Amino acid sequence: MNKLAKVFVIAEHMGAMQELVSGAAQLGESTALVWAGDKGQAVGADTVYYLGELNNDRILEHYAPSIINLVKTEQPNLVLVESSRKGRLMAGTLAAALGTSVLADATEIIIDNGVVTKRMVYGGAALSSERSSAPTTVATVSPGVFETAAAGKAANLVEVPFVAPATSVKCRERKTKAGESVNLRAAKRIVAVGRGFTAPEELKLAEQLAAAIGAEVGCTRPIAEEEKWMDKARYIGVSGVMAKPELYIGIGISGQVQHMVGVSSARTIVAINSDKNALIFKQCDYGIVGDLKNVLPALLAQLGK
Amino acid sequence: MKIVACVKAVPEEQDIAIKSDKTLDLSKAELKVGQYDLNAVEAAVQLQEATGSEEPILVTVGSTKGLKNSKLQKAMLSRGAGALFGVADDSLDSIDAFATAKNLAAAISKIGGVELVICGEGSGDIYSQQVGPILGQLLGFANLNAVSRITLMGDKLEVERTLENEIEVLEVTLPAVLSVTTDINKARIPGLKEILAAGKKPTTLWGAADLEMTKEGNIEVISTLAPPETQRQQMVFEGDSEENIAQLLDNLRKVL
Numbered sequence: 303m304n305k306l307a308k309v310f311v312i313a314e315h316m317g318a319m320q321e322l323v324s325g326a327a328q329l330g331e332s333t334a335l336v337w338a339g340d341k342g343q344a345v346g347a348d349t350v351y352y353l354g355e356l357n358n359d360r361i362l363e364h365y366a367p368s369i370i371n372l373v374k375t376e377q378p379n380l381v382l383v384e385s386s387r388k389g390r391l392m393a394g395t396l397a398a399a400l401g402t403s404v405l406a407d408a409t410e411i412i413i414d415n416g417v418v419t420k421r422m423v424y425g426g427a428a429l430s431s432e433r434s435s436a437p438t439t440v441a442t443v444s445p446g447v448f449e450t451a452a453a454g455k456a457a458n459l460v461e462v463p464f465v466a467p468a469t470s471v472k473c474r475e476r477k478t479k480a481g482e483s484v485n486l487r488a489a490k491r492i493v494a495v496g497r498g499f500t501a502p503e504e505l506k507l508a509e510q511l512a513a514a515i516g517a518e519v520g521c522t523r524p525i526a527e528e529e530k531w532m533d534k535a536r537y538i539g540v541s542g543v544m545a546k547p548e549l550y551i552g553i554g555i556s557g558q559v560q561h562m563v564g565v566s567s568a569r570t571i572v573a574i575n576s577d578k579n580a581l582i583f584k585q586c587d588y589g590i591v592g593d594l595k596n597v598l599p600a601l602l603a604q605l606g607k
Numbered sequence: 608m609k610i611v612a613c614v615k616a617v618p619e620e621q622d623i624a625i626k627s628d629k630t631l632d633l634s635k636a637e638l639k640v641g642q643y644d645l646n647a648v649e650a651a652v653q654l655q656e657a658t659g660s661e662e663p664i665l666v667t668v669g670s671t672k673g674l675k676n677s678k679l680q681k682a683m684l685s686r687g688a689g690a691l692f693g694v695a696d697d698s699l700d701s702i703d704a705f706a707t708a709k710n711l712a713a714a715i716s717k718i719g720g721v722e723l724v725i726c727g728e729g730s731g732d733i734y735s736q737q738v739g740p741i742l743g744q745l746l747g748f749a750n751l752n753a754v755s756r757i758t759l760m761g762d763k764l765e766v767e768r769t770l771e772n773e774i775e776v777l778e779v780t781l782p783a784v785l786s787v788t789t790d791i792n793k794a795r796i797p798g799l800k801e802i803l804a805a806g807k808k809p810t811t812l813w814g815a816a817d818l819e820m821t822k823e824g825n826i827e828v829i830s831t832l833a834p835p836e837t838q839r840q841q842m843v844f845e846g847d848s849e850e851n852i853a854q855l856l857d858n859l860r861k862v863l
């Protein structure tokens with residue numbers, strides 16, 4: 303594959319940083335990591351552009367003008383940005399300053415007469431292939447697109463001069479989110495719950511099934527976002543976690559494309575739903591038409607035998 | 608405080624069909640207000656109600672044909688906003704996020720005096736979550752996404768952001784562009800009365816003669832195709848009898 307001359311990475315979390323730095327090396331002759339926070343963590347690229355500390359006085363957003371300045375000076379061909387919330391904001395801010403758009407949520411990136419990415423659109427109903435031929439292309443990259451390279455080398459560290467923002471955003475407080483940390487993307491088996499569950503107590507049935515077969519529990523977007531019965535890190539689909547389990551059991555889930563794309567690569571899909579016309583039955587290997595309040599206890603009882 | 612909420616007309620996703628060549632057929636899909644924009648409108652209306660200022664203004668960008676649809680206009684205006692401004696041209700149907708944001712910025716500048724712009728998390732169709740971030744930079748406003756709470760504090764806003772692992776509480780000086788999460792509020796469902804009243808609210812569509820319109824972005828869409836389908840066995844048992852459950856379990860055990 304053709305390589306670009308210069309590829310930059312902007313990331314805020316270690317895992318994404320390592321993936322993107324390794325991606326940058328695949329796509330570019332020279333690589334640089336633009337980093338704020340713990341200096342010691344910034345390795346793997348040819349150059350590290352170090353922005354400064356992260357604390358209440360300086361959150362990543364405060365470095366936007368410094369990053370814009372750096373990118374305009376260094377003119378990389380491509381900037382790969384972590385697809386976290388802050389990464390998305392930085393990508394849009396940077397692209398706007400460069401007079402271009404963002405290749406968003408790339409699930410594949412190749413160099414072919416410019417930068418060509420694939421991404422899901424229409425809630426996962428389609429894959430769109432997009433090309434940017436901007437002098438500097440900005441792309442946000444989905445997790446798992448690049449594999450983390452083995453060992454990071456010590457980089458040439460360059461301190462980036464701080465350019466003060468013209469607008470005023472003051473950080474008063476940063477608190478760690480209560481929720482749990484769960485990595486559904488790595489789960490081999492997933493039991494997922496949907497709106498067919500009508501009370502949080504009923505979730506126990508799904509949890510028991512998951513425990514019995516060694517699965518993680520996932521859910522649909524409304525269970526996390528609207529009902530708030532589960533942490534957002536557990537919702538599967540185009541706007542949540544794109545999982546790749548071997549076995550997926552969907553319970554009380556209608557089977558809308560936005561959710562199902564998140565498990566479409568599963569080897570086996572099992573569905574439990576009281577509506578025999580539910581979409582999920584068209585996309586499953588094994589299914590049972592029945593009320594989850596009957597099916598799950600019966601299934602658990604037989605599993606225990 | 609003059610508040611704008613940005614909204615996008617998107618095709619009803621349930622009615623998007625896939626043609627035999629894997630391209631999408633949008634012809635049966637009626638336009639509706641993007642699902643995530645409803646939270647932006649609601650956030651704008653709640654702030655207006657809290658401050659007693661004028662009703663928020665909606666701004667949209669899209670094809671003239673789409674935006675002239677009165678059902679769509681009512682769907683937009685029946686949720687508490689006072690007026691709708693659209694940048695309309697048939698070339699604006701599938702422009703990229705940068706071009707969309709440029710047109711929104713042109714409209715917002717033309718409206719004048721706007722202090723707060725609220726965007727949804729992403730559009731209901733393409734969902735690149737970039738229009739808000741790009742717009743904020745183009746306007747030179749304070750610019751934040753993932754906003755899960757907005758409270759007025761004198762002439763400033765207190766804003767909470769829900770990030771992957773942490774919550775940030777920020778003090779924002781206006782003007783600002785805030786992109787809100789879907790859990791910032793529960794969007795109201797308009798009744799018949801609101802829908803009827805929406806028909807009487809002022810709607811202005813601006814064309815290339817009225818403002819500096821950006822008709823093209825710089826991202827080329829090479830193709831948009833349905834992903835390849837995986838063949839599934841579709842062995843479905845009807846009813847939750849002991850036998851059916853036993854059969855399901857037999858199959859399940861093969862893969863455990």
Ligand SMILES: Cc1cc2nc3c(=O)[nH]c(=O)nc-3n(C[C@H](O)[C@H](O)[C@H](O)COP(=O)(O)OP(=O)(O)OC[C@H]3O[C@@H](n4cnc5c(N)ncnc54)[C@H](O)[C@@H]3O)c2cc1C
Pocket residue numbers: 424425495496497498499521522523524525537538539540541542543553554555556557558559560561574575576577580592593594595620642730731732734
């Ligand atoms: C742009 C966009 C992005 C989206 N992204 C995502 C995403 O990433 N992830 C996601 O999950 N969703 C996403 N959605 C939402 C998605 O379209 C669906 O609305 C959602 O997945 C539906 O969740 P559900 O299946 O839990 O609920 P429903 O569609 O309400 O289905 C509930 C199902 O439960 C069944 N049921 C009811 N009672 C019982 C019972 N007693 N026993 C058994 N079955 C029962 C019903 O028959 C029904 O099929 C997105 C939507 C849009 C527009």
